[in-house]
Amino acid sequence: xxxxxxxxxxxxxxxxxxxxxxxxxxxxxxxxxxxxxxxxxxxxxxxxxxxxxxxxxxxxxxxxxxxxxxxxxxxxxxxxxxxxxxxxxxxxxxxxxxxxxxxxxxxxxxxxxxxxxxxxxxxxxxxxxxxxxxxxxxxxxxxxxxxxxxxxxxxxxxxxxxxxxx
Amino acid sequence: xxxxxxxxxxxxxxxxxxxxxxxxxxxxxxxxxxxxxxxxxxxxxxxxxxxxxxxxxxxxxxxxxxxxxxxxxxxxxxxxxxxxxxxxxxxxxxxxxxxxxxxxxxxxxxxxxxxxxxxxxxxxxxxxxxxxxxxxxxxxxxxxxxxxxxxxxxxxxxxxxxxxxx
Numbered sequence: 001x002x003x004x005x006x007x008x009x010x011x012x013x014x015x016x017x018x019x020x021x022x023x024x025x026x027x028x029x030x031x032x033x034x035x036x037x038x039x040x041x042x043x044x045x046x047x048x049x050x051x052x053x054x055x056x057x058x059x060x061x062x063x064x065x066x067x068x069x070x071x072x073x074x075x076x077x078x079x080x081x082x083x084x085x086x087x088x089x090x091x092x093x094x095x096x097x098x099x100x101x102x103x104x105x106x107x108x109x110x111x112x113x114x115x116x117x118x119x120x121x122x123x124x125x126x127x128x129x130x131x132x133x134x135x136x137x138x139x140x141x142x143x144x145x146x147x148x149x150x151x152x153x154x155x156x157x158x159x160x161x162x163x164x165x166x
Numbered sequence: 167x168x169x170x171x172x173x174x175x176x177x178x179x180x181x182x183x184x185x186x187x188x189x190x191x192x193x194x195x196x197x198x199x200x201x202x203x204x205x206x207x208x209x210x211x212x213x214x215x216x217x218x219x220x221x222x223x224x225x226x227x228x229x230x231x232x233x234x235x236x237x238x239x240x241x242x243x244x245x246x247x248x249x250x251x252x253x254x255x256x257x258x259x260x261x262x263x264x265x266x267x268x269x270x271x272x273x274x275x276x277x278x279x280x281x282x283x284x285x286x287x288x289x290x291x292x293x294x295x296x297x298x299x300x301x302x303x304x305x306x307x308x309x310x311x312x313x314x315x316x317x318x319x320x321x322x323x324x325x326x327x328x329x330x331x332x
Contacts, residue, residue, distance in 0.1 A: 044219065
């Protein structure tokens with residue numbers, strides 16, 4: 001079934017249909033990457049509603065439906081702590097998510113864990129953007145951090161994929 | 167004149183009336199401190215609209231009205247990086263602001279600077295809450311970090327008041 005992250009009703013519908021969930025992993029969310037001077041009210045509104053509060057709502061909802069000891073893994077991104085021109089909104093959204101994850105982890109019931117993966121630029125993404133993919137990390141390598149978040153015992157951590165290679 | 171941080175029209179009206187501004191300092195903003203399980207959609211909505219996006223909107227607007235070389239100083243808080251039970255929303259808001267400040271600083275025009283002060287618990291606040299003020303920092307000491315943000319040459323920094331004592 002299709003879920004739209006910034007549509008709370010569709011998130012609720014997901015958990016009404018899918019039962020006995022062990023792990024929720026979110027790699028979704030929109031936000032505009034553009035010069036600070038060009039960011040509009042609508043850009044801020046979408047970034048907050050989608051990548052930021054969409055994932056927060058997913059976590060709030062998943063908490064009620066996960067099995068004991070289940071896990072929630074959200075996606076932030078390198079721009080949270082290492083900004084660049086054009087990242088004002090992304091840096092706000094990603095850093096806000098990291099603050100949320102660190103704090104919400106302190107109050108998760110029934111052994112449920114919550115973490116986030118903070119990916120660098122992904123090689124396949126850079127290729128699609130028509131730029132030099134040399135600085136990127138392959139998505140298969142980024143995925144290892146998600147596996148570590150789901151399978152380990154981490155709680156309230158922000159996982160950088162470079163730590164989980166090789 | 168009275169400005170309400172979560173009312174963009176009142177922020178715009180401020181800068182239409184007050185001209186030739188050298189520095190904008192914001193110590194305002196609402197957000198709910200309560201258990202994660204009790205945070206409502208309305209709590210998230212207010213926290214985002216007031217302390218987070220209210221200050222972001224203040225910065226976006228001030229940028230157009232400050233003199234060359236002027237400064238913007240926002241307020242985050244210790245919960246951005248050191249969460250505690252009850253701080254899920256505050257940690258989200260404060261961390262998001264810090265991400266925004268670090269990134270927006272890279273694109274400020276005309277020598278304008280933007281920084282944030284991240285206060286610990288303020289002694290006077292703890293007294294008003296009827297709790298032991300021992301761990302708090304007096305507001306006069308917290309203020310020194312704001313002075314450092316306005317008078318120095320810092321750009322994109324998060325200032326912790328404990329660094330500016332004595």
